[in-house]
Amino acid sequence: xxxxxxxxxxxxxxxEVLTVRALRKNNILNExxxxxxxxxxxxxLFGIGIHAGRDLSRQPQVxxxxxxxxxxxxxxxxxxxxxxxxxxxxxxAVLTTSNEERDIVSSYQLGVNSYIRKPVDFNQFSExxxxxxxxxxxxxxPPPTYG
Amino acid sequence: MSDPIREAAPxxxxxxxxxxxxxxxxxxxxxALLATAFQLYLDYRRDLGQIDATFNQVSQTYLPTIANxxxxxxxxxxxxxxxxxxxxxDVQYVxxxxxxxxxxxxxxxxxxxxxxRDYMLTHQHRDQxxxxxxxxxxxxxxxxxxxxxxxxxxILLSNGIKTFLVAGFMFWLFHWFITRHLQKIAGFAARLGSxxxxxxxxxxxxxxxxxxxxxxxxxxxxxxxxxxxAALEALKQDIQARERVEEELRQLNAELEQRVADRTxxxxxxARIIDEIHDAVISIDMEGFLTSWNLGAERLFGYTATQVLxxxxxxxxxxxxAVLDPQRIQDGQAFEAPIQRKxxxxxxxxxxxxxxxxxxxxVCGYACYALDISARKQAEALAARRATELEASNRELxxxxxxxxxxxxxxxxxxxxxxxxxxxxxxxQLDQTGHEYLHRIRRAxxxxxxxxxxxxxxxxxxxxxxxxxxxxxxxxxxAIAMDLQASxxxxxxxxxxxxxxxxxxxxxxxxxxxxxxxxxxxxxxxKTPQPQIxxxxxxxxxxxxxxxRDNGAGFDMAFASKLFGAFQRLHREEEFPGTGIGLATVKRxxxxxxxxxxxxxxxxxxxxxxxxxxxxxxxxxxxPLDNATA
Numbered sequence: 001x002x003x004x005x006x007x008x009x010x011x012x013x014x015x016e017v018l019t020v021r022a023l024r025k026n027n028i029l030n031e032x033x034x035x036x037x038x039x040x041x042x043x044x045l046f047g048i049g050i051h052a053g054r055d056l057s058r059q060p061q062v063x064x065x066x067x068x069x070x071x072x073x074x075x076x077x078x079x080x081x082x083x084x085x086x087x088x089x090x091x092x093a094v095l096t097t098s099n100e101e102r103d104i105v106s107s108y109q110l111g112v113n114s115y116i117r118k119p120v121d122f123n124q125f126s127e128x129x130x131x132x133x134x135x136x137x138x139x140x141x142p143p144p145t146y147g
Numbered sequence: 148m149s150d151p152i153r154e155a156a157p158x159x160x161x162x163x164x165x166x167x168x169x170x171x172x173x174x175x176x177x178x179a180l181l182a183t184a185f186q187l188y189l190d191y192r193r194d195l196g197q198i199d200a201t202f203n204q205v206s207q208t209y210l211p212t213i214a215n216x217x218x219x220x221x222x223x224x225x226x227x228x229x230x231x232x233x234x235x236x237d238v239q240y241v242x243x244x245x246x247x248x249x250x251x252x253x254x255x256x257x258x259x260x261x262x263x264r265d266y267m268l269t270h271q272h273r274d275q276x277x278x279x280x281x282x283x284x285x286x287x288x289x290x291x292x293x294x295x296x297x298x299x300x301x302i303l304l305s306n307g308i309k310t311f312l313v314a315g316f317m318f319w320l321f322h323w324f325i326t327r328h329l330q331k332i333a334g335f336a337a338r339l340g341s342x343x344x345x346x347x348x349x350x351x352x353x354x355x356x357x358x359x360x361x362x363x364x365x366x367x368x369x370x371x372x373x374x375x376x377a378a379l380e381a382l383k384q385d386i387q388a389r390e391r392v393e394e395e396l397r398q399l400n401a402e403l404e405q406r407v408a409d410r411t412x413x414x415x416x417x418a419r420i421i422d423e424i425h426d427a428v429i430s431i432d433m434e435g436f437l438t439s440w441n442l443g444a445e446r447l448f449g450y451t452a453t454q455v456l457x458x459x460x461x462x463x464x465x466x467x468x469a470v471l472d473p474q475r476i477q478d479g480q481a482f483e484a485p486i487q488r489k490x491x492x493x494x495x496x497x498x499x500x501x502x503x504x505x506x507x508x509x510v511c512g513y514a515c516y517a518l519d520i521s522a523r524k525q526a527e528a529l530a531a532r533r534a535t536e537l538e539a540s541n542r543e544l545x546x547x548x549x550x551x552x553x554x555x556x557x558x559x560x561x562x563x564x565x566x567x568x569x570x571x572x573x574x575x576q577l578d579q580t581g582h583e584y585l586h587r588i589r590r591a592x593x594x595x596x597x598x599x600x601x602x603x604x605x606x607x608x609x610x611x612x613x614x615x616x617x618x619x620x621x622x623x624x625x626a627i628a629m630d631l632q633a634s635x636x637x638x639x640x641x642x643x644x645x646x647x648x649x650x651x652x653x654x655x656x657x658x659x660x661x662x663x664x665x666x667x668x669x670x671x672x673x674k675t676p677q678p679q680i681x682x683x684x685x686x687x688x689x690x691x692x693x694x695x696r697d698n699g700a701g702f703d704m705a706f707a708s709k710l711f712g713a714f715q716r717l718h719r720e721e722e723f724p725g726t727g728i729g730l731a732t733v734k735r736x737x738x739x740x741x742x743x744x745x746x747x748x749x750x751x752x753x754x755x756x757x758x759x760x761x762x763x764x765x766x767x768x769x770x771p772l773d774n775a776t777a
Contacts, residue, residue: 018564121563
């Protein structure tokens with residue numbers, strides 16, 4: 001069985017490092033693909049642009065999606081994923097700093113699977129990421145692979 | 148209207164009978180006179196006849212004697228014969244003439260009324276008849292006339308007496324059989340009125356075998372009376388009906404007059420209202436010319452009625468076409484339009500135009516109600532500008548909050564995360580002081596994160612929309628207490644919540660209020676040996692006052708005014724940690740509900756935080772504090 005991939009969409013390099021560190025420290029050793037803006041994330045998921053020709057049968061086990069992103073923001077990315085039949089069922093967890101109500105509501109309206117707020121306290125953050133990884137990679141049953 | 152029945156004139160005694168009698172007497176007298184005259188004439192003729200007979204007798208008896216005596220010239224014998232003639236009744240004078248010579252005579256000629264006759268005295272001598280003389284005889288007519296006169300008086304007297312007697316009898320008869328009944332009838336008829344219509348006419352006479360004219364009159368009277376009765380009854384009913392109708396008519400008239408008066412009063416009142424109404428009320432005819440103008444119009448437009456009546460409404464409305472749009476008038480829509488004052492100033496007015504109809508339901512003009520809304524328009528424009536500004540400012544604030552929420556926290560997480568990474572990865576290279584510093588960096592970062600969160604929450608409390616519902620405060624407070632008790636921050640306080648607490652407000656915001664107040668209470672009782680916290684409600688002057696009471700550290704009332712200001716703290720961080728935003732948030736939420744929040748405290752003995760929610764009903768909080776649960 002192939003290693004499951006995690007797509008981390010994160011523009012802040014600090015957050016990227018801390019997130020990856022937290023995952024690794026919690027023994028989540030899956031491949032982590034990082035997209036640094038919304039366009040890059042879509043390129044990866046649809047196999048276009050810089051990811052042209054990618055094998056689309058291997059989609060991420062979960063997309064960890066920040067909301068505040070350059071070019072296309074996280075909500076727009078989410079909207080496009082849900083609009084395309086190939087990615088309509090893709091598990092997406094918003095992992096963001098914001099706890100603005102409108103972000104939470106919009107995310108769920110667009111069909112997000114989970115909404116997680118990044119705590120400032122790294123210990124809490126680490127714990128959150130551990131649980132996240134455990135849930136999405138081990139506990140959660142993903143939709144059947146397609147494409 | 149109704150003449151009193153005229154009494155019959157006092158009756159003289161049977162004037163009718165008297166007239167009848169007089170006529171009878173007159174007629175009888177004429178007839179008697181004629182008869183008397185006729186009789187007298189006959190008597191006169193008879194007397195004349197007797198005289199003629201006397202003359203004939205003379206001629207037959209005495210003439211031969213006298214003629215013989217004359218012939219014989221026996222004067223004595225002639226004288227005897229003449230004396231004999233003289234003895235005949237009424238004979239006054241006899242004389243014999245022989246030729247012209249008086250031969251013998253008897254009596255004297257002394258009466259005026261006489262009749263004379265001359266006879267030829269003849270004598271047969273030898274075959275020759277000789278006239279030998281003339282006998283003249285004069286008869287006195289006085290006797291005849293005297294007799295006639297006597298007869299006349301006798302006849303006249305007897306006829307007069309007879310006539311008088313007959314007339315008297317006739318008078319009595321007439322009176323007895325006719326006039327007294329007529330008088331009675333007349334009296335009865337005169338007395339006959341509506342009140343004695345049932346009384347019958349009865350004549351004072353025996354019953355007749357065959358009914359005569361009087362019986363007919365009596366019958367006629369009875370018939371007339373019964374007819375009169377019927378007519379009177381009908382008349383009475385007619386009159387009653389007429390009176391009823393008249394009464395109804397009077398009432399209708401009175402009602403009508405009342406309505407006319409009311410209507411007039413109403414019209415006057417309306418006219419007065421229209422004139423005194425503050426706003427302009429004007430009317431316009433079909434051609435757009437002004438036909439009426441009240442004081443409000445004078446104030447609004449600046450024209451007096453005399454200045455403007457008869458002029459076209461285009462002097463008032465810069466866009467008359469649009470103002471008098473028939474479709475809009477028909478729809479009855481009020482609208483706003485610019486108007487022009489006399490001094491040229493353009494104002495904005497709220498216009499309501501209604502069609503006026505004549506008796507044939509034809510539109511004959513328009514009534515226009517105009518209200519100056521320039522001030523409102525300005526206020527609206529100002530308000531709109533303010534709203535736009537506020538919206539922009541809100542948008543900015545929102546963008547700012549959003550940005551803070553995202554961008555300000557990320558670096559903190561970096562600081563905290565990498566400090567931890569440093570401890571984990573390079574901890575062995577750091578001494579105790581280095582570790583200490585790193586922990587301080589992390590605490591500072593975390594505190595800043597908390598500050599940012601609280602600030603954002605404070606901002607959100609102001610921005611968010613209110614959703615009013617009936618909130619079960621007891622359940623809310625109990626749930627929060629349980630959450631807090633489960634967390635580490637809880638110092639084992641006893642939290643008693645009064646059952647049945649209810650409030651009308653925004654559930655999410657009230658959650659924040661209770662959370663903050665309970666957090667505070669727990670925090671400030673953390674150093675109290677037996678911490679007691681109570682949540683409940685009091686009534687004061689019909690107002691519901693909710694409270695959260697603790698027996699914690701309390702604060703100096705001198706600083707009470709600072710308590711609810713943002714970032715204001717009355718304790719040092721080391722004593723009781725906090726951001727100084729919680730109570731500011733509480734105040735803002737209570738204020739948004741239109742309520743008040745305040746606190747009372749005694750240093751070292753505890754504090755009570757009170758708040759009111761004006762929309763909450765008194766009946767909502769019903770349970771006394773005694774039944775509170777721990």
